[in-house]
Amino acid sequence: MTLTITPLPGLPMVAPGDDLAELLCAALDRAGILPAEGDVIVVAQKIVSKAEGQFRRLADIAPTDAAVRIAEQTRKDPRLVQAILDESVAVVRSRPGVLIVRHRLGFVLAQAGIDQSNIDHGEETVLLLPKDPDGSAAALRSALAERLGTAPAIVIADSFGRPFRNGVTGTAIGSAGVVAHVDRRGETDLFGRVLQVSTIAHADEIAAAASLVMGQAAEGIPAAHLRGQIIAGPGKAADLIRDPETDLFA
């Protein structure tokens, strides 16, 4: 079965309190798409954070000594560094231009996912990740189900860098209605042997696939619709966060 991925352009600038379900339904309608069970709507982290008002004004932030020290080392604004530290449980790596942390949600990523680009609240405002992206996805799914009569799955996607490989890829930070982490342990291959590759980051592959049509923010396409080959079911994007204690690569 062919998988189709359709960009959903034309969403207005999202502001705190906006109803994303309403905006997405309008965008789906413009694209001529009536979502069905088993479809996925991928939504950029940025518009979820904006709708939830996850802004911080740098002017309101008094950096601690630790933030000032890291800001000198990384050559970043100490108020921004404080905002990053406030979102994080540990600094993983810091050097000039680079501040990689373990986010309170468990993600290991640059700058705690805090965004300074494409924000229409002035240079001095930054945008944080959603407070609870899996919860945001579940709420958005419910709101869409109320409007549509069916409940497509939701994946909230961000662009993450990775160790060992150049470039960012679309990555799932929140999801609902899709088996984010598919466990195939115990299944056998064509010759009856147990599969070596045993678990699949299905929601990350969905986010990466959607990224191909959403591009980056400059193109302003903050959502996409996927149909076909999706493994619907219970699960959440947090299932994809590896326990630091069992990280094979760490």
Add this chain to the structure above:
Amino acid sequence: MTLTITPLPGLPMVAPGDDLAELLCAALDRAGILPAEGDVIVVAQKIVSKAEGQFRRLADIAPTDAAVRIAEQTRKDPRLVQAILDESVAVVRSRPGVLIVRHRLGFVLAQAGIDQSNIDHGEETVLLLPKDPDGSAAALRSALAERLGTAPAIVIADSFGRPFRNGVTGTAIGSAGVVAHVDRRGETDLFGRVLQVSTIAHADEIAAAASLVMGQAAEGIPAAHLRGQIIAGPGKAADLIRDPETDLFA
């Protein structure tokens, strides 16, 4: 523009010397697809390796003392460990059940990408990665262009695990005709600010997207066709290998 990803099932078991271009053209024909410029054919690493005869018989391998020592630690067959070491330039991580290496091609991955499943040459034979996957992709692209009159891009995909996150994702180990690593540094966002996310692992996103329809080996769908939203142009999958000297996470 909608991106379509179509699985190409029904390829026969691939054997050394088989003409992949011929097999793929037959599969495209069965799927009713005439590839156009700008399309991508994603091919599983496994069938490329098989066509190239990248097999090793474990019975032919005499493990060194180092391999025996690592085999004890990782609880793997010492002959398999020797095959892994022969493909690698460094051991990144070893412990019971786990042997992660830097492959001679630059990839950091488990077991040097050596495969023991879905191999129809008996239990005692393993399958290595292609010798030069970017070269394999370029050769396959040329062979397809001769048959089709147009040259779709090629991505050779494998499933890689990753630090920090559970589950494998489709990853590009070879490519031709697609800008594997897209550099957007210097471009500005909707508000004229320079984009923070500056480079994109486009070929990895293509591999991950194709993985959604190819599934894992048990389903036996070793290729897919993508149309739409592909950034065609020069580049190779090796562009996605991060220089260990500049790895932000290392």
